[in-house]
Amino acid sequence: MRYIDLHAHMVSRSTDDYVKMALTGCVAVTEPAFWAGWDRSSADGFEDYFRHLTDFEPKRAAVYGIRHFAWLCLNPKEGEDRVLAREVLRRIPRYLESPTVLGIGEIGLNRVTRNEIATFRDHVDLAIEHDQLIHIHTPHLEDKYKGTRTIVDILTEYDRIDPSRVMIDHAEEHTLPMILENGFWTGLTLYPQTKVSPERAIDMFERYGTDRICVASACDWGPSLPDAVPHFALAMRRRGHAADLIDRIIYHNPIAFLGQSPKFDVGVDSSRRNGAEKALPRSESDAKSSAGVAAA
Amino acid sequence: MPSGVIPSPKTGRELVDEYFIENRTRLLEIAAYLDRLDRTDPSLIDHDYRVRAFRDALRLLDSGDETQTRVERIQQLLSDPTTEPLEKLDVKSARGAYDRWQLGVG
Numbered sequence: 001m002r003y004i005d006l007h008a009h010m011v012s013r014s015t016d017d018y019v020k021m022a023l024t025g026c027v028a029v030t031e032p033a034f035w036a037g038w039d040r041s042s043a044d045g046f047e048d049y050f051r052h053l054t055d056f057e058p059k060r061a062a063v064y065g066i067r068h069f070a071w072l073c074l075n076p077k078e079g080e081d082r083v084l085a086r087e088v089l090r091r092i093p094r095y096l097e098s099p100t101v102l103g104i105g106e107i108g109l110n111r112v113t114r115n116e117i118a119t120f121r122d123h124v125d126l127a128i129e130h131d132q133l134i135h136i137h138t139p140h141l142e143d144k145y146k147g148t149r150t151i152v153d154i155l156t157e158y159d160r161i162d163p164s165r166v167m168i169d170h171a172e173e174h175t176l177p178m179i180l181e182n183g184f185w186t187g188l189t190l191y192p193q194t195k196v197s198p199e200r201a202i203d204m205f206e207r208y209g210t211d212r213i214c215v216a217s218a219c220d221w222g223p224s225l226p227d228a229v230p231h232f233a234l235a236m237r238r239r240g241h242a243a244d245l246i247d248r249i250i251y252h253n254p255i256a257f258l259g260q261s262p263k264f265d266v267g268v269d270s271s272r273r274n275g276a277e278k279a280l281p282r283s284e285s286d287a288k289s290s291a292g293v294a295a296a
Numbered sequence: 297m298p299s300g301v302i303p304s305p306k307t308g309r310e311l312v313d314e315y316f317i318e319n320r321t322r323l324l325e326i327a328a329y330l331d332r333l334d335r336t337d338p339s340l341i342d343h344d345y346r347v348r349a350f351r352d353a354l355r356l357l358d359s360g361d362e363t364q365t366r367v368e369r370i371q372q373l374l375s376d377p378t379t380e381p382l383e384k385l386d387v388k389s390a391r392g393a394y395d396r397w398q399l400g401v402g
Contacts, residue, residue: 077388080384080385110385110388111382111385111386111387111388111390112376112381112382113381113382113383113384113385114381114382114383114384115384115385116381116385117381139390140389140390141374141390141391141392141393142374142375142376142390142391142392142393142394143375143376143390144371144375145371145372145375145376146375146376146377146378146379149379150379150381172371173365173367173368173371174367174368174371174372174375194392200367205302206301206302206303206304207301208301209301209302210302238314239304239305239306240304240305240306240310241302241305242305245302
């Protein structure tokens with residue numbers, strides 16, 4: 001089995017988690033910038049976080065043969081502070097040049113306030129200006145429907161957004177149709193409590209098919225599983241689904257979305273992204289990085 | 297209930313054979329949770345919107361139809377039905393249900 005975890009907050013996870021992911025077939029992760037569980041005190045704090053995401057974490061992942069990519073933003077939980085948001089957004093563009101940054105994310109909404117919406121729009125404008133992929137967080141629990149509706153309505157106002165370059169993540173049964181109907185990609189987050197179980201995710205694939213839908217762990221500092229994707233694959237097998245269908249969902253679908261960035265590479269020939277692929281080599285440079293991290 | 301675009305490889309009988317026990321467990325966990333609440337404070341349903349929403353959601357377990365599944369009905373019941381943005385941030389995190397009765401958690 002091989003898979004790509006499209007949403008994993010590895011800065012919050014231990015090296016044992018990288019081992020677990022590598023042993024279960026993970027070849028790449030993408031890590032959206034998010035809330036640390038507490039509000040950062042300054043734009044400098046965000047800048048340190050961006051350096052962590054673009055420099056240290058790819059090296060740490062490489063130790064385990066896993067490619068690490070990132071998305072940058074000021075997350076929705078801190079989007080209420082407009083002064084801070086403007087300063088952080090001013091600093092983001094130079095990090096977009098990093099070879100492992102795929103786009104802007106995870107932007108979105110938390111409680112759906114006017115300031116959060118303004119900060120969300122600023123991020124969308126930034127992504128358009130720099131021709132970046134967009135990764136979007138939708139709110140939790142009772143706020144999810146209203147937040148997703150608001151996000152979809154805002155995005156469809158833009159005539160310069162290609163919905164196939166936008167992932168609206170954390171979909172559930174009541175929000176998935178509106179996302180797909182408007183041409184966006186979506187993600188099902190395999191969380192133990194507040195999002196979607198493997199069984200419900202499978203139900204949604206059976207109802208809506210596999211086009212433009214990915215699964216991810218979104219593992220972070222809260223109750224979450226770094227090996228949620230292989231648990232999903234196991235649940236798929238238990239439900240009787242074929243190996244090629246599972247492979248399409250957990251490997252080829254992420255490649256189809258992420259591969260729209262020329263930076264995304266897991267060793268698959270771009271002309272053969274929907275077919276067979278080359279083995280993922282562990283490069284000499286990765287090995288050197290590994291030594292550096294291990295020594296630290 | 298919509299039939300879906302990827303047919304279930306398992307028959308209905310096979311799904312029951314495979315998953316009945318674990319869902320029986322979940323059913324009993326919910327029953328025990330409600331009994332626990334009753335034992336500690338049977339009036340919670342009158343002054344905690346989360347408990348009232350939970351009770352209302354249980355009634356929807358028998359209501360799936362061709363237009364909306366049980367899951368979708370329960371998610372809608374628990375969701376904020378308003379469309380206007382909040383003027384400013386009130387709390388940082390969601391609580392799992394919308395207080396459509398203005399009960400609070402007193």
